[in-house]
Amino acid sequence: MFEQATYLISSPSYDQCPKPDKFEIAFIGRSNVGKSSLINMLTGRKNLAKTSGKPGKTQLINHFLIDDSWYLVDLPGYGYAKTSKKNRDAWALMIEDYLVHRESLQIVFVLIDSRLDPQKIDLEFITWLGENGVPFALVFTKADKQSVNKGQQNMAKFKRVMKKDWAELPPFFLTSSETGLGKEQITSYIQSLLEN
Ligand code: GTP
Ligand code: MG
Numbered sequence: 001m002f003e004q005a006t007y008l009i010s011s012p013s014y015d016q017c018p019k020p021d022k023f024e025i026a027f028i029g030r031s032n033v034g035k036s037s038l039i040n041m042l043t044g045r046k047n048l049a050k051t052s053g054k055p056g057k058t059q060l061i062n063h064f065l066i067d068d069s070w071y072l073v074d075l076p077g078y079g080y081a082k083t084s085k086k087n088r089d090a091w092a093l094m095i096e097d098y099l100v101h102r103e104s105l106q107i108v109f110v111l112i113d114s115r116l117d118p119q120k121i122d123l124e125f126i127t128w129l130g131e132n133g134v135p136f137a138l139v140f141t142k143a144d145k146q147s148v149n150k151g152q153q154n155m156a157k158f159k160r161v162m163k164k165d166w167a168e169l170p171p172f173f174l175t176s177s178e179t180g181l182g183k184e185q186i187t188s189y190i191q192s193l194l195e196n
Helices: 035-043 085-101 120-131 148-165 183-195
Strands: 005-011 024-029 061-066 070-074 105-113 136-141 172-174
Touching: 024 035, 024 085, 024 136, 035 061, 035 070, 035 105, 035 136, 035 183, 085 105, 105 120, 105 183, 120 136, 120 148, 136 148, 148 172, 172 183
Parallel strands: 024 070, 024 105, 105 136, 136 172
Antiparallel strands: 005 061, 061 070
16 A cells, blocks of 8 residues: 555646546645645655645645556645635636546545634535535544644534534544654555455
């Protein structure tokens, strides 16, 4: 698993992505939540996906080829305030088109900042995923920035909010790209999907 990871291509729209002939998983979430860092942590490669202290770093659909057999995808973040509405709308369309039309996409990991109470923007996004039948798992990031307890509490709050509207809850993971927390859990989860 993750023996080999290579950057393949960045695409401006889903129909320009590589042929959908491989198992594929994608990472999404608010700008700056730690998507690119998580991909680097999982693959054990410091600079595979470009990270930045400034939000809005990732702007295209980035495909990485893993172990010559499947794709991992880094997506641009949603909810980046410091850009024009026109830009935001274009990004939303690009991401939504990809999520709805990419037939080889198995699951989307939605990243959420573990330091925050449940945020409207994240809840709205997963509601949209549910309405569009896109399977997802939730990853709570940056757990090292506070006590593990606090991260777990925020995760529990998120579960409570979701239980009001969802009959079934998705998988939840608590992670840190700094310490590697959650790496094994996510890796085995992806492995189990690959085997099915
Ligand atoms: P965009 O591509 O702009 O949407 O951002 P992104 O979600 O890919 O975030 P990125 O991985 O670039 O990380 C944003 C910032 O958060 C960087 O300064 C990272 O070093 C920091 N960061 C990400 N994950 C963690 C983490 O688990 N712990 C800590 N302490 N910092 C993190
Ligand atoms: Mg990024």
